[in-house]
Amino acid sequence: MKGKLFLLLLLLAGLAGGYFYYTGVINFDKPKVIFEEKPQFLGANTHLRFKVIDDNPGINQVKIYVVQNKNIKIHEDTDFPEGLKQKEYDIKLDARKLGLREGKAQVYIYVEDASFLKNKKKIVYDVKVDLTPPTLSILSSPAGIMNGGTGFVFYRTSSDVAKTGVKVGNLEFKCFNGIVENKNIYGCAFPYPYYWNRKKSIVVFAIDKAGNRTSHALMYFFKRKRYKRSVINLTDEFIETKVRPLSDKDISDPAELFKYVNVTVRKKNEDLIHQITSKVSIKEPLFRRNFIQLKNSKMLGGFADYRKYRYKGRIIKGADAYHKGMDFASIKNASVQAAEDGKVVFTGFLGIYGNSIIIEHGMGVFTLYSHLAEIHVNKGDEVARGTEIGLTDTTGLAVGDHLHFGVLVQGLEVHPIEWLDRKWLKTRFLDEYKRIKNLYGGQ
Secondary structure, three states: OHHHHHHHHHHHHHHHHHHHHHHOOOOOOOOEEEEOOOOOEEOOOEEEEEEEEOOOOOEEEEEEEEEEOEEEEEEEEOOOOOOOOEEEEEEEEOOOOOOOOOEEEEEEEEEEEOOOOOOEEEEEEEEEEOOOOOOEEEEEOOOEEEOOOEEEEEEEEOOOEEEEEEEEOOEEEEOEOOOOOOOOEEEEEEEOOOOOOOOOOEEEEEEEOOOOEEEEEOOOEEEOOOOOEEEEEEOHHHHHHHHHHHOOOOOOOHHHHHHHHHHHHHHHHHHHHHHHHHOOOOOOOOOOOOOOOOOOOEEEEOOOEEEEEEEOOEEOOOOOEEEOOEEEEOOOOOEEEOOOOEEEEEEEEOHHHOEEEEEEEEOOEEEEEEEEEEEOOOOOOEEOOOOEEEEEEOOOOOOOOEEEEEEEEOOEEEOHHHHOOHHHHHHHHHHHHHHHHHHHOOO
16 A cells, blocks of 8 residues: 555656646756847947847846946846746946946856746856047048038048947948058048938047947038929829839829829839948949039939929829939930949839939949930949940930939938039049048058
8 A cells, every 4th residue: 555655656746747847847957148249348338238048937037247346236137927938138338337447347147047946047258348439530521511412521540449430410321441541541421411401410420349439520511502392294194104104003093193103102212222322332432533414415303303293283282202313315315324433233123213223433422324215234343434324215204315313322312413513523522532542541
């Protein structure tokens, strides 16, 4: 009888043990800590990003310390829902506020699971406390800029910079080193949005590996340019022959059809243009002269013209749009040349822009050629200034054979008139670039 009782108790113990093991009450596996990237420096704005995982039974507590002579607890988590398997952390560390001094320190992460055994994972690694912000000296900046204009800036930083660029209002643009021999020299072209009618701050910034930041505001004169506003009358023929083929929806009402194409389809096309021209692969400026205008052409449409549209005597509400380039017309199927040396980064059909080509010219500058009949280059081709790249036509949402010519800087349209002006490019960029290269070494 005693033997049977013992076996029963042993069986029950085994079942209980299996149950507890299955539910995680008894578990021998330690929690996991997965880092996005271990920060090697602690400064004014360091982010500690990691994920804690415990598949069974879940997380019980997480503690984080910075150790330098004494432990400084920076975070403690002890209130977890039962069975929580994972949690992500993004903890901002300000070394100065924590009372740390420059030198060595350690980051200590302690994770405990909710099992009976309280399995623990401990991570300790060395970091360097850096409280000194990077240096930043402006070498050249624009004296003035207009809405829709392009600015250039050159500056020198210390070698510990991890991120740098220029902020125009609330928009941030990249600057690049490697454009001269000295790798601590940065420069870029940056746009000033055509839709801003007031002066905004322009700030150059540099952030080091510890998150310390230095910034300098640029002093400049703002010139407000008033762009044209117009109303364009639409005909049934235009809507049926030009607008309807561009729609992916069967919309019977002509006004609603035009609104859909001119707003929704336009945005889709321009989002792609902005995406392509935001990716800078050529740091060195390839532009050495002003851009070429379509030969023997006259301007038909201006940059940043704000257009309303009227159908059968009524304005189509909500169909307004900016014209984000300049239209040039010559003869039918006129030869289109590359405006300056560059690399073709896009060829193809672009909805309302029709058959189009985008060329990258370095330093964040791109040109767009649209409404073409033919495209004579391929993506990846390197083209020289004046090379024939296509022929004009009326593809896309175009009336009359012409070229839509656009200039984009880091994903934003700017006024091509500046880039067609030899004096503007010389005084605003080329002279300064030459001076910087003489001082810090050319490529």
